[in-house]
Amino acid sequence: MKIIQLEYFLAVVRYNSFTKAAQFLHISQPSLTTSIKKMEADLGYPLFIRTTKELKITEKGIQFYKYAQSLVETYHKTLDRMYDLNISDAPRIKFSILESTSSWIAMVIQQHHHEYETQRYQIVEQHSMETIISSLLNFDVHFALSNEKIERDSIVSVPLYDEPYVLITPKGAIQETEQKADDLQHLPLILPNRQYQVRKHLDEYFKHLNIHPNIVLETDRFEAATTFVHRGLGYTIIPRFYYQSFSANHLNAVKIKPSIERTIYINYLEQRKLSEPANTLIDECIAYWKFQ
Incomplete structure (x- = not known):
């Protein structure tokens, strides 16, 4: 079975249609149908149930889909790495960052690039600890920044710095330089979605102080949260260093x-x-x- 056959199968699942999948793949529908039938014959079980009105994936087809998706993803990652080695003697340094770290990491990269002028970089944002750990263990990144220590024997987790969370408000909305935690529950808050570590920090903080926050909006990014503050939709709580970003002007x-x-590692x-x-x-x- 070839990778291209797996990609054909994934396209049919994605579009739930042989016609649309064939259009996406730029092949004829009969060719696509023949390829899928060949796969089913090789596997010894049907991947789809076809009727004149609808197309449904079988239970075994669902299980096969998971493996096919993983294989195709691995194949393309491998090609990407081989291409990377081919075009440069210095393969890309790949690492993941947090949204709030982009300002200082840019200065570090700038200095590094002066020393290694031919070096190329690839940066991704990852905020889920599960995703960060997976990326490290699967060799998808060379290193990763996190806002929690990773407790794994195989992973070195070095603390870089501590940073406080601050309440972000429109200009003049709050005159005081400090806000008591008890008063936060009276404000309309814009917080990160629950799957993110920052939200977990805040939820634990509120729970410890027996505070019931008034959350009016939840979002994935600090940039979106500060935009909503600009629009007068509420207040947000973000890491101190992100406040120095353009979005918080x-x-x-x-x-x-x-x-x-929180501590950044x-x-x-x-x-x-x-x-x-x-x-x-x-x-x-x-x-x-160390020298800040």
Whole structure:
């Protein structure tokens, strides 16, 4: 069975139609149908139930879909890595960051690029601890930033810095430089969605203080949250260093009392042999905060 056959199958599942899948793949519908029938014959079971009115995937087809999706994804990642090695003697350094870290990481990369002028980089944002750990263990990234320590024997988790959370308000909305936690429950709050670690920090903080926040909006990104504050839809609570970003221009940052803060970590696989530029970049991230 070939990768292209798996991609044909995935397209049919995605569009739930042989006609639409064939159009997407730029092949004829009879060719696509023949390919799927060949797959079913090789496997020894049907992947789809076809009627004149509808197309349904079988139970075994669902299980096969999971494996096919994983195989195709791995295949394309492998091609990407091989291409990367072909076009450069220095493969890309791939790492994941948090939204709030982009400002300082840009300065570290700028310095690093002066030392390694041919070096290329690939950066992704990852906020779920599960995703971060998976990316490290699957060699998808060389290192990752997180806002929790990763407790894994195979992963080195080095603390970089602590940063407090602050209440972001429209200019002049709150005159005080500090806001008591009890008063937060009287404000319309815009917070991250529940799957993110920042939200978990805030939920634990509120629970510990027996506070019932008035959450009017939930979002995936700090950028969206600050935009909603600009629009007068409420207040948000974000890490202090994100307040220095462009998105938070013309907004006020108010300290929260008692304070709530998080620690940012840099994480990498202990046994993975990294290139000199990748190791240097990790060292420079650690050094940046050592001298701040």
